[in-house]
Amino acid sequence: MKHFHIRSKLVGNIAVIYPKGHLDAHNVERFEKEILKQIGNDVVNIVIDCKELNYISSAGMGIIMGYLDEIRDKSGDIKLSSVNERVYEIFDLVGFTEIYDFLQNEKTAINKFENVS
Amino acid sequence: MKHFHIRSKLVGNIAVIYPKGHLDAHNVERFEKEILKQIGNDVVNIVIDCKELNYISSAGMGIIMGYLDEIRDKSGDIKLSSVNERVYEIFDLVGFTEIYDFLQNEKTAINKFENVS
Amino acid sequence: MFPEKPELTISIPSKTELLKMIVEMTKHIAIINQFPQAEAQKIALALDEAITNVIKHSYKGSMNENVKVDFYCHKKGLKIKISFTGVPPVLEKIAIDLNKMIKEKKKGGLGVELMKRIMDSVEYKTTGNTNTCEMIKWKTPES
């Protein structure tokens, strides 16, 4: 019984990552690995689409925070999309909503990257 | 947060009862009340459609058992339909599958009553 | 075989509104201990039945009493021990007769039988003021 799944796809030079389920300290490594894989492949335009993310603790948020500087240094960004209300409240509580773009859905997030590059 | 819901409808002289969610000792009274309501209205052809029933403990099964004699005495019956595999296993464990008709779905259960009467 | 110290303990008041929580917790523990999902759900049901009986029969429905549940994990199985006070359990030795129960319009009497059919062993004991119910479920070779 896995409570957390992760998959991703590439749209041009944009990676869309889909964390699914319950993301906590127990499974955060898999989330970090996915982010590292993208950076390793020189993909620095990253959309984290959260439509299937039910839960996130600071362990997962730490990963989103820890690589942002490196990614922005390489002219990339991390954008979040399709975040449900419950999870958004948590991102908001720690102040992420002032630092990251939160988009309605995956498509608007991708568009936002495409319009810049 | 209610973990258990119950609703019912009448199809001619057949009552279809829809228990939904988690049926245990905590909420079994509401289930019993629904059965009693039907008997009180002289409806003794009862289909318990379990497509939305996720869990049943012996408390719920006790109610299905306790009124069967009275209902069969009045030429009625209790039939079960749309029972999911997990819940079916439990009914089977106590021997209910030899005593009650378990039908594929609500419609076949209703038909079975109609073909007799 | 099982460790002396429980791996996990929960102590709750004797309220039926907590049954669902215990069921979900137990399912989770059984799954973590490598029981297949369907087995895990049944083990959780056995515990629901045991605690329901404690609340109903030993505590006569009083909600302020205590029920302690210890989980002992082993790679070959799971042992669950329920400790409670109140009226000591007195259990029938004979198996149930469903047709007879229906004729007698019984609305209960299935719980202990269900526990026994789900678990590999169910044992009640009373020592002084404390009653216990110990249930063991072994893993099947393929699980």
Next chain:
Amino acid sequence: MFPEKPELTISIPSKTELLKMIVEMTKHIAIINQFPQAEAQKIALALDEAITNVIKHSYKGSMNENVKVDFYCHKKGLKIKISFTGVPPVLEKIAIDLNKMIKEKKKGGLGVELMKRIMDSVEYKTTGNTNTCEMIKWKTPES
């Protein structure tokens, strides 16, 4: 205000795989105690953070240590007390600076802040070998 005796206690090994179970249990308890669903989920998250820290910092990731959680229920709020041994917590008094943390490529450091922002009070104490973390959440008038 809160009762002396916890209404509910759980004692678990220091394994992160049990976090989800604790989160669901806590949500359930908070909801039963009349917190709205969204509040209940946040309270559960605060406990997740506290236990994650205990496992990571006090037990250095060792999985065989013990974490005890006591729930004290009151109609005006919920108190959760976590008891553990290991390294006593030493906590920063100052609030976090997110931009600075990003510049420093910090992959952690949000947990305690989150606990404080969710709960009305968070208090760590060490007495002898035992450390405790006590968190209280009051109900808002409309909840």
